[in-house]
Amino acid sequence: MWHTVHPSRSWERPGGIVTYPQRRLREEVGYVAYHFHWPRDDILGLPHHERLCWVREINRINTRLNSER
Template identity: 60%
Template sequence: MSRVRARVQRGRRGWAPGGIVTYAADRLHEEVAYVAYHFHWSWDSILDLEHPDRLRYVAEIARINTRISQGR
């Protein structure tokens, strides 16, 4: 089992996290890389976020990038 899948299924503290347990590993990597690139947070810090919170950060980063690219 991959490290990501094991962490998603088991959680950081050894118990199953709430929310989506079978989240696609590729999508998870994309989200973690995106947040890590922009905020310079560690892998563990990002994975410790609840799924909705991580998606919110992804959306906010995208909005900021859009505003910057449009010169606003």
């Protein structure tokens, strides 16, 4: 899930900045925005773990509603 951005020079030691994949971030933001109608900037302002909690909660709600049909 996490990707490491490596330095461009081969003589430097591996490592670098750890980033969250942009595609995954867009999916999470879109999912929360679609279901809760929250503004993009508000969702992006959430700490990562809190955003994931909301994604899981929305999924739980949807699963429950779909099983009741």
